[in-house]
Amino acid sequence: MSNHEQHETSHRPVQRKEMSRRQFLSYTLGGTTAFMMGGAVLPMVRFAADPLLKKKGESAYVKVVEESKITNEPQEFKFKIHQVDGWYESEPELVAWISKNQQGEVFALSPVCKHLGCTIAWNTKGKNEYDCPCHDARYSKDGKNITVANTPLDEYDVMIDQGFIYLGAIKPNTRV
Numbered sequence: 001m002s003n004h005e006q007h008e009t010s011h012r013p014v015q016r017k018e019m020s021r022r023q024f025l026s027y028t029l030g031g032t033t034a035f036m037m038g039g040a041v042l043p044m045v046r047f048a049a050d051p052l053l054k055k056k057g058e059s060a061y062v063k064v065v066e067e068s069k070i071t072n073e074p075q076e077f078k079f080k081i082h083q084v085d086g087w088y089e090s091e092p093e094l095v096a097w098i099s100k101n102q103q104g105e106v107f108a109l110s111p112v113c114k115h116l117g118c119t120i121a122w123n124t125k126g127k128n129e130y131d132c133p134c135h136d137a138r139y140s141k142d143g144k145n146i147t148v149a150n151t152p153l154d155e156y157d158v159m160i161d162q163g164f165i166y167l168g169a170i171k172p173n174t175r176v
């Protein structure tokens with residue numbers, strides 16, 4: 001390129017692309033609409049997804065009874081847990097049959113019969129067993145299934161702290 005051509009190029013006026021009025025209106029209205037839609041829709045999305053985003057807490061233990069009240073004879077205790085199921089919170093009442101084994105260790109059994117889910121009770125027929133009123137299933141003190149049901153009673157996680165018994169999640173029987 002000659003010096004003359006260079007000089008011409010450097011003095012050529014810069015051409016700006018002008019935005020048309022139509023483009024300006026499209027951008028402005030489009031941006032405003034997107035902003036307003038975002039403001040309306042985002043809270044709804046957050047509300048819908050909120051329970052799914054929350055971490056599930058570790059299974060909480062619930063204080064049920066003083067350890068000193070527990071004997072070798074199973075006793076029925078009722079307690080409430082705080083339950084969150086999606087958007088629905090409730091405080092259902094649970095039941096546990098709590099007793100000590102030969103070594104003095106505390107354990108707690110679920111009252112739900114493993115046959116069809118009726119509620120069992122201790123020693124209703126004088127045989128020192130758990131009995132189910134629905135179809136006569138029987139279980140030993142450890143929850144072992146004797147008749148009708150195919151599996152032993154479930155048990156609760158047990159924690160003892162400062163003289164109190166706390167119950168946690170229900171799990172398959174570990175005793176039989």
Ligand code: FES
Nearest residue numbers: 113115116132135
């Ligand atoms: S539900 Fe308990 S024996 Fe059938």
